[in-house]
Amino acid sequence: MKILHINSYFQTSGLFKQLFDRQVKSGHEIDVYVPVSHQYPEDRLATNGDYTLVSRNHNHLDRWLFHYKHRKIHKDLLQHYDFQSYDLFHAHSLFSNGWLAWKLHKAYGIPYVVAVRNADVRTFFNRMPWLRSMGLNILKDAQHVVFISRNSYNEVFENYIPRSLQEPMKSKTSIIANGIDDFWHENVYSDKQPILHQPLKIVSTGKVFREKRFVALAEMVGKLNHILPAELHIIGPTWDKNTAEQLESFSHVIYHGSKSKEEMRDLYREMDIFALLSFPETFGLVYPEAMSQGLPVIYTKSEGFDSFFESYHVGVSVEKTDEIGFTEAVEFIVNHYPKTVQNALEGIKHFKWDEVSAKYETLYQSIKETR
Numbered sequence: 001m002k003i004l005h006i007n008s009y010f011q012t013s014g015l016f017k018q019l020f021d022r023q024v025k026s027g028h029e030i031d032v033y034v035p036v037s038h039q040y041p042e043d044r045l046a047t048n049g050d051y052t053l054v055s056r057n058h059n060h061l062d063r064w065l066f067h068y069k070h071r072k073i074h075k076d077l078l079q080h081y082d083f084q085s086y087d088l089f090h091a092h093s094l095f096s097n098g099w100l101a102w103k104l105h106k107a108y109g110i111p112y113v114v115a116v117r118n119a120d121v122r123t124f125f126n127r128m129p130w131l132r133s134m135g136l137n138i139l140k141d142a143q144h145v146v147f148i149s150r151n152s153y154n155e156v157f158e159n160y161i162p163r164s165l166q167e168p169m170k171s172k173t174s175i176i177a178n179g180i181d182d183f184w185h186e187n188v189y190s191d192k193q194p195i196l197h198q199p200l201k202i203v204s205t206g207k208v209f210r211e212k213r214f215v216a217l218a219e220m221v222g223k224l225n226h227i228l229p230a231e232l233h234i235i236g237p238t239w240d241k242n243t244a245e246q247l248e249s250f251s252h253v254i255y256h257g258s259k260s261k262e263e264m265r266d267l268y269r270e271m272d273i274f275a276l277l278s279f280p281e282t283f284g285l286v287y288p289e290a291m292s293q294g295l296p297v298i299y300t301k302s303e304g305f306d307s308f309f310e311s312y313h314v315g316v317s318v319e320k321t322d323e324i325g326f327t328e329a330v331e332f333i334v335n336h337y338p339k340t341v342q343n344a345l346e347g348i349k350h351f352k353w354d355e356v357s358a359k360y361e362t363l364y365q366s367i368k369e370t371r
Helices: 016-025 060-064 066-077 096-108 118-127 129-141 150-159 163-170 182-186 214-224 241-248 261-268 286-291 323-335 337-350 353-370
Strands: 002-006 029-037 052-058 088-091 112-116 144-147 173-175 200-205 230-235 253-257 273-276 297-300 315-318
Touching: 002 016, 002 096, 016 029, 016 353, 029 060, 029 066, 052 066, 060 066, 066 096, 088 096, 088 353, 096 112, 096 129, 112 129, 112 150, 112 353, 118 129, 118 150, 129 163, 144 150, 144 353, 150 163, 150 173, 182 261, 200 214, 200 261, 200 286, 200 323, 214 230, 214 241, 214 273, 214 323, 230 261, 241 253, 273 286, 273 323, 286 297, 286 337, 297 323, 315 323, 323 337
Parallel strands: 002 029, 002 088, 029 052, 088 112, 112 144, 144 173, 200 230, 200 273, 230 253, 273 297, 297 315
Antiparallel strands: none
16 A cells, blocks of 8 residues: 555654554555654654655744644645555544645545544643534544544543544544564563662653653652652653753752663663653653563553553552652552562563554555455
């Protein structure tokens, strides 16, 4: 099949390359369109691959005016491809990417698959009610809808899909989580000894800026120190200097900066627990990556990863502002450490890109057969 992927998220996360490369290897002809603002820093682009077109076609401030921004992107998109030559469009978000696929579908009659991410729920459905009817139309006209997490699926169907549309919509909907890089499966720390450090070593990973809530996490670990001595180790590039400076003011925080996968693996193997209470969070692949190194995880309640395991299995889900809940989560993991380490190591088998790619292959073939 010839597939056009519309994926604005590819600018910040290289994880999609795992899927795209497998599709090329399977014999698909793909193109990946990545719209980027003129102001987006070049050194932060995660895109790569001969199939990728990164197009700077709008301004950062345009994001406050949905239709103004996306008309600019749509105008640019029309200049780059022969749309009649495609068998399928795959939009990697409901509103931003999905609107473009919807417009192309109406113009050329090509079917499209659309993904629903936590940002679609938290930002658009929740905060922009004037766009809800448009989002619903994109869902109705899609050949298939893919939710990245069970939480997003539940929230959208419970709050935004009319009862009369529930059954037909569910019949064309799947939940397909993303996988983690093969590196983590190839480097599973199966020999981890479930012995805790003194002080306890908690690690968190991500781009250092406000939405990741590292400062709030540092404050929680600070209060934990009144009960249980602990350090907070943070790995990731600085995207916001103010946040980084605030973190430097905590005596119990050790900031490691940006690290390679190999360096992250080695650091994880020196840690006891992984914690990240970011919001919003579509899925958070840093959790299973940490699990591959035998780390139980503390994750944000009601966000993407929360729907994949029962709480207290591979770790504990905590409300993003619940300081007492965070302390109780750490205490639970400490008291059940060998079992949660074992569960974490076993849990990563669900996040293999080969299996994710196979699910999309089955989905694509079913669409091809119905055309």
